[in-house]
Amino acid sequence: EVQLVESGGGLVQPGGSLRLSCAASGFTFSSYEMNWVRQAPGKGLEWVSYISSSGSTIYYADSVKGRFTISRDNAKNSLYLQMNSLRAEDTAVYYCASGEMATSWDYWGQGTLVTVSS
Amino acid sequence: QSALTQPASVSGSPGQSITISCTGTSSDVGGYNYVSWYQQHPGKAPKLMIYEVSNRPSGVSNRFSGSKSGNTASLTISGLQAEDEADYYCSSYTSSSTHVVFGGGTKLTVL
Numbered sequence: 001e002v003q004l005v006e007s008g009g010g011l012v013q014p015g016g017s018l019r020l021s022c023a024a025s026g027f028t029f030s031s032y033e034m035n036w037v038r039q040a041p042g043k044g045l046e047w048v049s050y051i052s053s054s055g056s057t058i059y060y061a062d063s064v065k066g067r068f069t070i071s072r073d074n075a076k077n078s079l080y081l082q083m084n085s086l087r088a089e090d091t092a093v094y095y096c097a098s099g100e101m102a103t104s105w106d107y108w109g110q111g112t113l114v115t116v117s118s
Numbered sequence: 119q120s121a122l123t124q125p126a127s128v129s130g131s132p133g134q135s136i137t138i139s140c141t142g143t144s145s146d147v148g149g150y151n152y153v154s155w156y157q158q159h160p161g162k163a164p165k166l167m168i169y170e171v172s173n174r175p176s177g178v179s180n181r182f183s184g185s186k187s188g189n190t191a192s193l194t195i196s197g198l199q200a201e202d203e204a205d206y207y208c209s210s211y212t213s214s215s216t217h218v219v220f221g222g223g224t225k226l227t228v229l
Contacts, residue, residue, distance in 0.1 A: 037164075044223040045164065045223070047217065047218040047219065050218070059215070062215065097164075099166065101170065103210075104152070104154040104166055109163065
């Protein structure tokens with residue numbers, strides 16, 4: 001069974017940092033492209049970042065470019081999102097997502113809540 | 119403001135059909151056959167319902183269908199059932215730097 005389990009969310013002050021993790025199991029993680037998608041409370045989905053299976057290709061949403069860094073460790077079947085210079089508008093549930101297709105994702109985690117507030 | 123435009127809400131009675139539109143540009147919806155649709159129930163992760171405009175993943179009911187014309191994609195749900203009540207999001211590959219864009223979401227109410 002495919003499982004994606006996010007962790008690392010919590011309350012952080014504006015300007016602070018947080019590192020999210022996504023532990024993958026039930027599929028060959030090293031063969032799959034991975035993404036982070038977020039959802040602010042009561043709002044819609046927003047794609048955040050993409051990383052290729054090898055880690056050689058990375059994309060970011062304009063809203064997080066220069067502040068967030070996506071990475072992966074295929075040996076540990078894990079995906080990461082380092083979030084720096086956090087702002088109130090980064091408050092959201094963060095999901096890791098993947099699937100058989102590059103831009104359509106049938107594997108999703110349960111999400112981890114990040115709250116940026118003083 | 120989302121990159122793709124969806125109606126905020128649609129409604130229908132059980133057994134009826136509804137269609138949700140998703141309008142983009144030639145840089146996303148109109149330029150590529152990489153439109154997806156997701157269903158999201160409250161407090162749950164999104165579920166992929168349609169990929170590559172009109173393909174259904176294994177296990178998704180054939181009551182769900184997708185299509186595209188020009189810069190607008192559509193999700194049609196036929197034979198509405200109570201459990202279809204949820205939020206629906208479209209997404210598309212985009213040639214812009216953002217890689218993937220979502221619509222703002224549509225709340226489906228089954229009357």
